[in-house]
Amino acid sequence: MRPHASSPRKKTIRAAAFVASAAMVVIGIQTGSANAQPDSSREAGATALLLTPAERTASIKAAQADTSAQADHLGLGAKEKLVARDVIKDADGTVHTRYERTYDGLPVLGGDLVVHEKPSGARTVTKATSAKIAVAGTDAAVSSSAASKAALKAATSADSGEKAKSPRKVVWAATGKPVLAWETVVTGTQKDGTPSELHVITDAATGKRLAENEAVHTGTGTSKYSGTVPLGTTKSGSTYSLTDGTRGSHKTYDLNQGSSGTGTLFTDADDVWGGGRQTAGVDAHYGAAETWDFYKEVLGRNGIKNNGVGSYSRVHYGNNYVNAFWQDSCFCMTYGDGSGNANALTSIDVAAHEMTHGVTAATAKLNYSGESGGLNEATSDIFASAVEFYSGNSSDVGDYLIGEKININGDGTPLRYQDKPSKDGASRDYWSSTLGNIDVHYSSGPANHFYYLLSEGSGAKTINGVSYNSPTYDGSTVTGIGRDKATKIWYKALTTYLTSTSKYAQARTATLSAATDLYGANSTEYKAVAAAWTAINVK
Template sequence: MSLKPYVLSLSIAAALTLAGGAQAARFDQMAIAGAAKGLARQQSAALQADSDDAFEATDVIVDADGTEHVRMQRSYRGLPVIGGDVVVHSNNGRFREASLTLHGRGRPSLSPRTSANEAQLVAGKDFNGTIESIESRGLVIYARGDKPVLAYEVNVQGASDTFGTANMRYFVDAANGKVLDRWNLFQTAAANGTGKSLLVGNVGIVTNSVSGGYQLVDPSRGNGSVYDAKGKNDTSANLRNATLFTDTDNVWGNNAESDRATVAGDIAYGVSKTWDYYKNVHGRNGIFNDGQGVKSYAHVKIYVGTGYTSNNAAWNGSAMEYGDGGTTWFPLVAVDVAGHEMSHGVTQATAGLAYSGESGGLNEANSDIFGTMVEYYANNSTDAPDYLIGEKIYRSNPGGTTALRYMFKPSLDGASADCWSSSVGSLNVHYSSGVGNHFFYLLAEGAVVPAGFGAGTSANLTAAKLVCNGNTAAGGIGRDAAQKIWYRALTVYMTSNTNYAAARTATLKAAADLYGTTSTQYAGVASAWSAVSVN
């Protein structure tokens, strides 16, 4: 797959192609971005900037009161600084503060002791699988550790016995040839007309009318489209050969798996609800905030290390993929799964949370959080909203209490962390996400035991069991405030290397911006983090 690891939500060069008010707005963004670059040069100490650092704006957010937030990528003598990204906050051009994780101004020697070819060999060996492509992206400054290190970035794509279907970013030390870090841009939901859908009944969907029929393309949402991958493995060649779903009567599917268009209807519905959620709740126009939809692939097999499986769904860096399930699971096309996958794209386009360590757990938690909020936004009676992830995909779930993940008590899945500890960052990102999921549940709902999990059930939960510090009065500020605080923290304050401690700071800043430091919402954020041992 030819997938790009960097996606910019602000394309300054595109300004000249716009007209009228849109052109004026884009020129305003250009001016703000330019001013922020000037502030970055002036505020070198606050940005931990060396005199040879340079900054390029990738996103601009302006609040109603004129406060500006400019997200920028950092380079040093022309080399990208991985983990050096920063958000410059200002008001009417006056510097306020910066959000970043870089701790020092020291920079490494730019003389490598190993070659790019050696780095590719190291990455290829670590990949441990069938490689479709391997490419050196050149030298970078890797700054996610204790101090910046000169490294090679290597992109490896294929099917890995360790990582499954993979589009990997490797960082190999240019001095000793050791792997410093790696993560998968292919991010999955599980560790493991009229749409006659499978999981939510008959639903209205928007399609594209063409000569002789209809295409499963939504012109009202950036021409997002759904393709049939025909049950094949998700290699680049197979995805290129996938076919767009078409129909003659604009009725898609038959509410059963016997019609291949049925789950396409589920996907189109889930994608439309996710698009509408981001637009109507957060003012975001598509994954990349550019008004453009993306492709979704139905009937895909995804490699998970032991072989290709239909028991998964994924964001592959530029599109969504949905498997057909199996004996345990229905096709993985539930609304919260669609919201989860699209939200990986939003993370990629904003904070860019690296998919390893605690930042990887936050990346996964963000997708679970917004996947759940999409489910509440859809409010479909056939898929009652809750804080269970993927409960609708189980073929046998009579009590409705079996799920992939449980946000109110993550450890119910047998592997996820309820409370932060120093070892959380070493967990699989689907399990370290438990801390973020748990925080958000407590923030929104408080220590309230959901129906079906209280006394007398197999879970036998109490309010005291939902918190890590005994404070059953933590959080409870409501979903509306909680989701707005989290979104602002993600898009304005988090950066690629944000960990849980920094996420606490980011959400407190977001709560202060939206509601004030003396508000119940601000206090709720603080107490909810403490209730999951992030202090």
């Protein structure tokens, strides 16, 4: 396999695969016309505009200048302030502004909110918590050093080299009544070799551990399956490098089996890439480009943070490392070489999965634990499938299987199935009250199932040569509305309605709001979203 930079891109395939799509999730209903046409003017009006980096920066700056008035309008307390984090503008003039909150100068974790303002001036708000943000005082009974020691003791997921950074004082509002707390970041290495950045929340009055949240988000995939592909490279003198100047200068590095630092930028004399250590770099670079193009061409998003700035990829991480991960602290994706360093985990769906963790961190910021963690993982799986379909790559065709090329199970089966998640032996098909107690890769199951049902419907069918048979919780028959619409609805929900603490019930509300914006409150699409949630026991 010798991918090279001069191959033509097959935009016609992409256009056919995703006609004005947007971000994942859509299913079907039992009644109503599944073929009903949407109100195209409404859909266009609710679609986010593609802002230049300068326009986005100006919008956030203007929102920040208006935070005092916005806080008054929302009825926030005298000690509360807003910090504008993101602004999304719809074609119809609606503006969605995402804010973080502070209380008496302290960050409020779980206090984020989104203000939705229509051209008429009508406003609504989506909050991560409805609780009043107030604490008795900001003097901690538990010392910073005591919180640090407690965090180190609690960091059971990191088994080597644990170090605790100096705790910061915060207001914890993500669960229950807001309390004064310490947030300590414990760094180290997880048991499988993945770096760990574990955020431990400790009650500043009692020393009780309130929550843990892992900041390094892991995923899986494979490599060497994309055939000959185009690459964005940059020439300097007589040498080319894997620096994609058309996609935010995304770079791809060789870690050479190391586990820290950036590594060495891939270079080549003739711009014809592939073979040996280059192959993993080619696959990672190509996957990053496909994901960037998908977000920009389909969803109108200019890079992970929507600011036109690229991240970077690191391949050949560690020895026998069978995983890949996104790390927000470095704004980068990292890929291992698999068992025996034989198969780098760098397929299209893996790249899309990891980059989407970055998009989630830049938008809803879904906490990586409990039900919100499951929604975080499902979002990455959903976009992984969407990008794979969008790419139109004949060597790795689109499907609703996650990690189907890696063969990590040794029997040719994928890691996860979106049509029936429980086929992997651990994921859940439906929501239940205990869902938040399991690993986030498995609590993602119901949301993955929702997306498949919304896209394709229930029952048996074959798509791109893959057989699926998706069940429903209540035995109902669900008719899909198509992957394109499902993707648009999920993306709009992610970027304008979901918050850091959202659970499955809030995801249902968010996607119904997104469907209303895009297609109308009485549309086939809206009814399909409601039916799909019911089909996975979210009512």
